[in-house]
Amino acid sequence: MPEIKDTARATVHIGFDGRVHKHYRGARARERFETEVAVLRHLEQRDCPFVPKLLESDPEALSIITTNCGTRVEHLSSRKLKLLFGELEDYGVRHEDPFLRNVTYRAADGRFCLIDFEFATLLDDPSVSLKPDPDPEDEDQTPAPDA
Template sequence: MHDVKNTARALVRIGYDGRVHKTFRGHMAKERFENEVRVLKHLEARGCLFVPQLLEHDPEVLKIVTTNCGSVIEHISAERMAEIYAELASYGVRHEDAFARNITYRQSDGRLCVIDFEFATLLDDPAGAGLKPSAADLPEDPAQPKPSFP
């Protein structure tokens, strides 16, 4: 396996079989783990094909294993990014961390995909709560324009 991301919040590795292994750590690790599992299950049930599929999850070690959605992209227009996150919203999910760093390119079919759902909100959830009130509350990424989406 090789590390893709190693931060205070998560360790992300890609296995030799191409599967993505994400271990949650740090602040609210359990809640972020549970939220990502819930959102990925929701998206799979709705037939969303441009997000990772949840293959395994282990609440004891706060780890998920998903399919690989390709590589992180270098550049994307604000308009295209807004389209992708709006398409995600049509599946009942607001991402809450809607930046280019969470969009990948899947070479096998040329599809732009969305990853990293630990802060996402299910729009039809009666509890109504993701882990972030809105994308506006996230720190700005000065290298990327912030999209407007529903």
Template sequence: MQEVKDTVRAMVRIGYDGRVHKTFRGHNAKGRFENEVRVLKYLEEKGCDFVPKVLEADPETLKLVTTNCGARVEHMSEEKMKEVFGKLEQYGVRHEDAFLRNITYNARQGRFCVIDFEFATLLDEQPPSQEATLPAPAA
């Protein structure tokens, strides 16, 4: 396997078969793992074809295996980056880590793709109601 990233938060390797192996670690590793799996499965259900597909997800080891979305992009205008990340919102997802490091180029598809969804937000999820936490009025 080729090591692509080894940080406090994750180790990412690409297997000889091209699959991406990401192991979560560090602060809130379990929560970040669960969020990335949830968001990627949601995007797959919505038919989004410019993000990785989940192939395996092991909650015991916090290891995620996905399809490969191409090579990292080294240069891109701010306008183009906003466009790429903006397309996700059409599928109901805000990336929340919208930086160049999370954009790849898939030569087979001839398009830019987005990776790393551990901090992403599903836009149709409503935050808990404030009313539920307020005390009942005194009689």
């Protein structure tokens, strides 16, 4: 499986079938896993069309498998970035990590998508929230304006 991310917090691979495999590790791994699972389930119940679908979760292994939402985006205007993360709030979720690294492009329908919900907040249940600490390994710390 091609590796697309390997940090202190997680490893991410894309399987030969196109599904995304994410394994959580490091500080607060269980909490981050539980938050992402809860948020992805919430977004699926609300039929959010621009996030991955949770296919499997394994609380023992702290891993999930999701659908693939396309390829990483290299450039996006600050206006578009702000609108995209703002649109997520219409589905009851604040991303809390509104950086370009969490945006993908799905060529099949020409849609920008959002990924990585381990720090997100459910707006109707703020007990589901983990705000991130800055990660020195992250190369792109460009936030959405007014985020």
